[in-house]
Amino acid sequence: xxxxxxxxxxxIRAINNGFCPLAGITAESTVGIYPSxxxxxxxxxxxxxxxxxxxDVFRIIFDRSFxxxxxxxxxxxxxxxxxxxxxxxxxxxxxxxxEYHLRNMAISEDPIKYLEGNx
Numbered sequence: 001x002x003x004x005x006x007x008x009x010x011x012i013r014a015i016n017n018g019f020c021p022l023a024g025i026t027a028e029s030t031v032g033i034y035p036s037x038x039x040x041x042x043x044x045x046x047x048x049x050x051x052x053x054x055x056d057v058f059r060i061i062f063d064r065s066f067x068x069x070x071x072x073x074x075x076x077x078x079x080x081x082x083x084x085x086x087x088x089x090x091x092x093x094x095x096x097x098x099e100y101h102l103r104n105m106a107i108s109e110d111p112i113k114y115l116e117g118n119x
Contacts, residue, residue, distance in 0.1 A: 006116040007035035007057060010070060013119065019069035021060060022053055037112075061111060067098040070119065 001009070011019075015027045025044045032043035041054045060066055073096055095103075101118055108114040 001116055003037050003112045004035045006112055006119075007040060007061075008033055010115050010119055011035065011040065011060065011066075014066050014069040017069040019063075019066050021055060021066075058111070061115065062102065062106065064098070064102070067102040068096075071098040071101045072096075073098060 011021070011033055015021070015025075015030060015033075020026065021040075021042060022044070025042060025046075029044045029046055030042060031045050031050065032041075034041040034043070035057065038057055039054045040057055040060060041052055043050065043052050045051075075096060101114075105111045105114045105118075
């Protein structure tokens with residue numbers, strides 16, 4: 001997949017899972033998503049008119065709500081997901097899936113390539 005296809009797939013999946021890249025923009029109101037390697041243009045319909053807005057790719061993919069929508073908020077139960085923090089309510093030391101992937105994407109050499117392999 002090209003980087004643009006990876007971004008488009010990840011963003012559509014996150015929007016379908018509740019990610020809202022712009023106030024009031026939902027899966028139902030999104031008409032088109034046009035990514036490039038440095039920005040994403042959203043075409044949307046609201047109240048009978050069509051608008052567009054460009055956002056920085058990294059602003060989107062490193063957004064916590066994007067990560068939660070893409071990878072989920074459940075705890076991972078694997079040694080790789082261990083985090084040096086303690087939740088006094090659950091007694092858990094495990095990271096949430098989105099935290100694990102967001103951290104690894106941030107330290108990866110190519111964040112978009114990381115997205116491609118972990119969607």
